[in-house]
Amino acid sequence: MAGNTFGTLFKLTTFGESHGQAIGGVIDGCPAGLTIDLEEIQNELDKRKPGQSAIVTQRKEDDKVEFLSGIFEGKTTGTSIGFIIKNTNQKSKDYSHIKDVFRPSHADFTYEKKYGIRDYRGGGRSSARETACRVVAGAIAKQFLGKISFHAFTSSVGDLFINKPYQDLDFSLTESTAVRCPDLDVAHKMIEKIKAIRKEGDTIGGTVTCVIKNVPVGLGEPVFDKLHAELGKAMLSINAVKGFEYGSGFCGAKMKGSEHNDIFNVNGSTITNLSGGIQGGISNGMDIYFRVAFKPVATVIQKQDTIDKFGNKVVMEGKGRHDPCVVPRAVPIVEAMAALVIADFMLQNSNSKI
């Protein structure tokens, strides 16, 4: 039971290794008649692609998506949408130095043990390269969702945090810096920090916050498929994610009920929104917001002790062009996964009542 499918009605199935011929996917369940803006999909992909700025990996991959089916004369036809992204860069490198080595805090060891075999080139299937397919599908989900808008941004890098509520941020500034933090003062510090970290040959973690606006009331399918439970699964399925919280999150666990309760306005909206837009696993029409923790990238350009598959101690040193901080490139991935969740629940909610 390999888990390469996400979603119940709006479904994405992906395939592809970092250094195989291509990665790709199949989107099934997208309603027919949706006009597809291909350029907008490519724009989303470009936000994720390597080499886009000075603070991300300098690998050059021209992630160009090709649609093979399911779109006819510019519209979805209701049939499955197949797409591929060719791995143009895949033959250029020698991976023999890591063929038999288990890199610390990578998936080498667990893949080898689980499957008895692994495509070691660039991490194979465990590479975050597969998330490009999620961005493609998420971009289609966004087009399906129309006015529901997704606003993810870098909310911390190491110990540099945005110290404002999201309501005080101008999301139109997110794309104005390479770090994708809409608080520009903080953004500039983050960029300096990442540059410094890179010079050390080290890496740094961070968090992404995402705000979803204009979600209708009623999304989410209790008791197990609660809206925030699926959002949590979606985020935790992204490479390097270590935690998820929504609304008041871990802070809420310190609060009293009398402080935490969101009092209603007469129109059904609430004065505060510690609930994060979700009550009982169902959207209540308020903004949905959540925060996702990313660990520092495991590939450091430093000597590390490790072992090989034969049980020998070895010393390895990361080389190549890796991200010093994964968070800026994770922003479009967080949005894409959120869009897939919301699109899926939109479809599921069609049948909540007669």
Place this chain on the structure above:
Amino acid sequence: MAGNTFGTLFKLTTFGESHGQAIGGVIDGCPAGLTIDLEEIQNELDKRKPGQSAIVTQRKEDDKVEFLSGIFEGKTTGTSIGFIIKNTNQKSKDYSHIKDVFRPSHADFTYEKKYGIRDYRGGGRSSARETACRVVAGAIAKQFLGKISFHAFTSSVGDLFINKPYQDLDFSLTESTAVRCPDLDVAHKMIEKIKAIRKEGDTIGGTVTCVIKNVPVGLGEPVFDKLHAELGKAMLSINAVKGFEYGSGFCGAKMKGSEHNDIFNVNGSTITNLSGGIQGGISNGMDIYFRVAFKPVATVIQKQDTIDKFGNKVVMEGKGRHDPCVVPRAVPIVEAMAALVIADFMLQNSNSKI
């Protein structure tokens, strides 16, 4: 698409409202030939039941599980296991005062909007009463899992935290206090805190930490069904949960790669375990540990402004016997959901290689 089923191979489907005739469930996919210890299942249920101590709700519900199928002469037969827990208490109360009222930070509003109808008695399906069925199924999952052990405990109440790594705790003490915190000094403070909160007519949040030991290498199904992604979904599907983190969690997002990487021992174990026992979405044989944030219970015994379904402002005052802090009773639920996830991945992993 109502989401009342959890799991892919080891599956639980539940039904039941707080004040209907019974709640219950069907477990499908449990292998045949497993000897079932019914008493042990009831023990787990008793840890969740109301009225068990001075710091939980004083409602009296004798949650007695009855198995209707799938177990023959003390063993599972491979067929679906049906069970019910009767609602013995369900007729005793008058709910007319909340029939048309939307309680703040409850699911009343969202259920009403999503379904156009709701069983308002005691929260109906949105009541945490349904988690009793999860405990039953989790208890069977634990018996299937044998030596894999689950150690959940209360790690914080409000701002009272255990300030030790879990390795320094004696899990055999968890059940020795009503609050289920194995650090007894902290436990006593937590109990005092909860009693004080109750006197105020208020409630308080907290966190549960869970450690899973003896998990074999190889569980988890990338790329979407990563072990921690399913654990996260499982936890977030529990009533009142606002956040989930595993291993280094949100702290990991502040760290550098050179600090965060877990260096291997020659036997494949790691010196540190910031990964939380999971690499690339697959268990690596180290302890799995994670933390779950619970918000304060929304029912406070204080006057609150709210609205009714006709759009009128009303003042309501919680009454009855509610939990001042949900965390102690959540401990067995966290273990149960964790056991369901691990059992499911054990079955899925049977086919990872030829």
Place this chain on the structure above:
Amino acid sequence: MAGNTFGTLFKLTTFGESHGQAIGGVIDGCPAGLTIDLEEIQNELDKRKPGQSAIVTQRKEDDKVEFLSGIFEGKTTGTSIGFIIKNTNQKSKDYSHIKDVFRPSHADFTYEKKYGIRDYRGGGRSSARETACRVVAGAIAKQFLGKISFHAFTSSVGDLFINKPYQDLDFSLTESTAVRCPDLDVAHKMIEKIKAIRKEGDTIGGTVTCVIKNVPVGLGEPVFDKLHAELGKAMLSINAVKGFEYGSGFCGAKMKGSEHNDIFNVNGSTITNLSGGIQGGISNGMDIYFRVAFKPVATVIQKQDTIDKFGNKVVMEGKGRHDPCVVPRAVPIVEAMAALVIADFMLQNSNSKI
């Protein structure tokens, strides 16, 4: 992966053995707000129950369904609908004579080999008793489907066939005889045949035909979940079924394209309907009709050579009160499974286009 769930959105999960405490099920995905006619559900169950006429088994089982959840003040609430049917008759019999014996053409041998254990009493889970749960769920599906009507009937018993197209039959006569054949001349012959077969201690096979009227255009989800593919699976999942054909069926395999094509009327209906109401796996608005083959019941009241689980030859003789022909009692089961399929596709079709 035990297969006790049917359906994708309108889902039924069942449990229960022939001689356990109860059988039952959970219906998930039924939209909220549907008024439920409990009496009508019981009527459907009564058509399936043993002892209803002179030509079926004379066992007395009072199959009374009890709903435990999901219905509030007469309407569905959108939450899962749990129900049980108690096995009132289950302690009355001694099954030690078949405890270790594999009855010919029963599931004893395969259950024992697959699971290593079986509840041998009355066939356990392999008993057709479980189909009562299907009838309950199918009755709810019918109420959801409103004007879509299901007309199943006995179309043959042994070599006695109805020799008319279904359009010439009066379906209001189906329930007028115990054999449920609306062609009364044939019905009387069938009844005599079944009585004669019973006297011989033997059993006889037959077919059920089902016509579904007023199905809207558009149901079915190609390429794998074609409408007729799911109908076929649904029917083949019923005990004793050996074959399924729809529209022209096996006869169509002898025909030429020029004879077989259904020519359109200008309103989109077709002059002929060899397609059986389905084109390309999707309903076209014409009547759907199909035929289901049932083998003769395996329990004969005659001496038969067989083996026991220890590999010994033994002679056994069926005893008790068994059906000489399963077809009359299968009629409501065929309708129920058809209704579940149509209800499921109705929900799925909500999202076919934007």
Place this chain on the structure above:
Amino acid sequence: MAGNTFGTLFKLTTFGESHGQAIGGVIDGCPAGLTIDLEEIQNELDKRKPGQSAIVTQRKEDDKVEFLSGIFEGKTTGTSIGFIIKNTNQKSKDYSHIKDVFRPSHADFTYEKKYGIRDYRGGGRSSARETACRVVAGAIAKQFLGKISFHAFTSSVGDLFINKPYQDLDFSLTESTAVRCPDLDVAHKMIEKIKAIRKEGDTIGGTVTCVIKNVPVGLGEPVFDKLHAELGKAMLSINAVKGFEYGSGFCGAKMKGSEHNDIFNVNGSTITNLSGGIQGGISNGMDIYFRVAFKPVATVIQKQDTIDKFGNKVVMEGKGRHDPCVVPRAVPIVEAMAALVIADFMLQNSNSKI
């Protein structure tokens, strides 16, 4: 909920239209470590491809499969296997004459009504071209299944039938004629028949029989996912299929229990095999055999009255190079779908008992 995925653990998801850029699919759940014989996969594809003999369509399509992922150094890695087959022929034709026309007994009308849009070129997604992807996945399933062997063959064309039990046939002769009938006398008559039908501009139906040997005891997941129920669904999902029967099939419905029961040998095999290798939905170790009815191809090279999407009567005449009888090319598809079902149940059965 578009139904483009088949299988529960060994899963195939397909995409692609007849005249898009490519068709393809993703196989998920194939265990790691399986050596893949690519040539053998291509051989299976070649049995399905157009233009292979004088009695099938003379379209030239060089169906060459390209694997993009999931296979590394000749072995499966446990990750999803993506593949495409380019549509080399897709630009060569003018489809404007059927753009707005609903061809009789094709899926044009139902796709248009369901989706509001369709790719009309060559039938789009409703074209049997998609079955090439099934053949690819089925070929991998066969390699996984090792010694379990699949023997499908043409058992009738129109009213020309093989009049022998399958045990008297030499399956090594199936591929010796273009019609894939191992009874060579009948094969030659079938070929003449098909040639004559083609000259008339007409088409003819037929049946495929499939025998599966060496299936272990225990496959199938009652109560809904019975082995024959999934086989039935698999076959009915193939284009042009109208019926399915296994073992005694529709003939069994005419028989008495005393004739129909399969008496055991002491080793658990049975003397007769009217059960078709399946008891209670679970394989019993005997040969599995079933029969599939195919309607005549709807495209006839004759004038036919029909309608267009605007509700006008039009006269159309099929042109181009179509199959006069689909059955010979259906033989590898039947085997492929059978292999997918058996592989899926092999994986599911891993967990039937502890």
